[in-house]
Amino acid sequence: MKKLLKRCGWMMLGLVLCGLWQSLIVPAIAIAPLPPQPRLLAQGGAAASTAAFVEADQLYRSGDIAAAEEIYRQLKPEFADRAVSQVIEPIYEPASLDSADLAYWDAAQGALANNQTSGAIGALQQLIAAEPGFIAAPLELAQLLQDDDRDSEALEVLEQAATIHPYSSDIVMAQVRALADDGQHLEASIAARSFAILNLDHPQAGEFRAIADDELNAFTSGQNLRNIILAAANLTVETLPDILDGGFLNPGNIFNSSGSILNAAQDIEELVQKVSRAFADESELGALLAEEYKQTLSLVDDPEVVDYVTQLGLEVAQLMGRDFDYEFFVVRDNSLNAFALPGGKVFVNTGAILGTRSQAELAGLMGHEVAHSVLSHGVQKVNTNGLIENLIEPLVAGVPYDSVVTDLLRAQYSQSQERQADILGSRVLASSGYAADGLRNVMATLAEFSSSSQTNSLSTHPASAERVEYLEDLIIANGYNRYALEGVDRHQVIQARL
Ligand SMILES: [Zn+2]
Structure with a gap:
């Protein structure tokens, strides 16, 4: 816990470095508890x-x-006009392509008819570069690459296409299947769940949700985690027998970082079981992590404030279809920040309540955080940042989880995880009956702070201004309603209690 305290101690300098929402890092002193002043004001x-x-x-x-x-x-005036929208319109039919792009498509089909795979791949790559909106091109290109055993290239093509076309069931399904075939079960699960939430009314939403659950089970299965754990320990199934002959793992590896040498065969199985159980029940994992973390925080216990935040959180969470044991905490900290641990444990700073102008804005912020939780981004972080080894030690030795929490909080989400959470956060906000630009407006607040700040460390975080533009495009492209309930009245009542 000391490590965590030390890192969080940086807050004293005016910067929050512990929040999972890295983009929400703003100088704490910049957000004094001012009376709420809606930013998009008319005259008067x-x-x-x-x-x-x-x-x-x-x-x-x-x-x-x-x-x-x-x-x-x-x-609320119209969003400022921009020459270029970041949202690319999908094109479904070759007949809708312009003549130069159609020539690439025809060249690809001609090459395929003559079994010239490389020619077809080249033509499709040129077509995608010229017209990324044409849905059929990445689908066909990915299939050709997979047939040619170029799986990682196929995955790249599909990931890029899914980023551009998050509403295309064909593209997302191709991506989900390719990830699953490649053994990337957690990523497959996240891609499938993201589609299901983003496309709540899509006829295949239930199918995507079922695949998301199946792939998550595949990820948390003993066999899959055994491979991950062995890889984390720099071991392979092939080298394991040699080590087992010696009865012990090499003292230099991760399993004995607490000083105890473990019996390999027995302990690896034990580890696999424990990690598997921990990942299989994210609510429980989240509860364990939250328990550790709460000890370092000053939490608000005013039931009216906590109930307010909890109700908003549950409203957005229920649209995401993940049955977690949700818990929402309010942290006494005046920086505009919030973060989520796995399994639906969400922490919201008082600065986030005071720095937002309405229920819609706070709900947007919470939609973003809940999305991180629902999409297992915390587990993904553990998996992709080599943090699984940090989880192993507390699980085996029964020591506290503090190092895991510390590392989880320090590891940044990737840009694509942030974008996923932004998109889903706005999607559920639009469905919840609150003004759909709530998250966009929070980002605008952060962009203002970022641009006025002299602090260099802010430059390392995703540009909020860019995210504002992206969210505006998203709202316009999907016809999300910005003029639904804002909830300034209720928000002010809660602000007054802080
Ligand atoms: Zn985030």
Whole structure:
């Protein structure tokens, strides 16, 4: 726990370095508990605007949606026009391609008809570079690469295509199957679950959800984890017998970092079982980690505040279809930050309540965090950052999880994980009945702080301004409603209690 305290001690310098939402790192002192002032104001000053929001919220709650929307529209101007949207429109038919792109497609089909695979691959690559919106090209290219035993290249093509076309069941299904075939069960599960949540009303949503569960089970199976653990220990099934002959693992490897030499055969099996159990029940893993972490934090115990945050969290969580033992905590910390541990344990700073302007904004922030949890990003972090070895030691020796929590908090999410959480967070916000630009507005706040900050360390974090633009494109492209309930009134009541 000392390590964690030491790292969190940096907060004293005004920077939060422990939050899982790395992009939400803002100078703590920059967010004083000011009265809420909706940023997208019409004329008349902050007070008049706040009063107008409150009026609109009341109309909305009373069922007069049209009157509420009229006021919201006056208070929230259109997004600024940009020359280039980051959202690429899908093209389904070759006939919709322009003539130069169609020539690539025809060349690929001609090459295929003559069994010239490399020619077809080349033409398809040129077509994708020229027109990334054409759905059939990456599907066909990935298939050709897989047939040619170029699996990692096929996966790259599909990942890029799935980033561009998160709503295409064909592309995401091809990606899920390719990942599963490659033994990347956790990634396959996440890709499938992400599609199911993003496309709540899609006829195949249930099918994707079932695949997500199956692939997660495949990841947490003893056999799969045995391979992962052996790899983490720099062992292979082939070298294991030699080591077992000696009865012990090499003292230089990870299993004895606590100073005790373990009996290999027995202990590896024990480890596999324990890690498997820990990963199989993310709620329990999250509860263990949260228990450790809570000891280092000052938590708000005002039931009205905690209930408020819990209710918002559950509202977005129920749209994500993952049956966790959700728990929401409010941390006394005035930086605009929040983070999620595996299994639906979400921590929200008081600074996030004070730095957001409405229920919609806080719900957007929580949608982002819950998405990290629901998509097993914490487990993925453990798996991809070599942190599995840190989990092994507490599991075997029964020592506290503090080092695991510390490392989890320090390891940044990848850009694609952040984007996934942004997209799903906004998607569920749009479905929850709150204004769909809540998360976008939080990002805008962060972008303002980032640009006004003199702190160099901020430059290492994903640019919020870019995410603002991306989220705006997403909202426009999907017709998400920005003029649903804002919830300034209720939010102010809670802010006043902090
Ligand atoms: Zn995040």
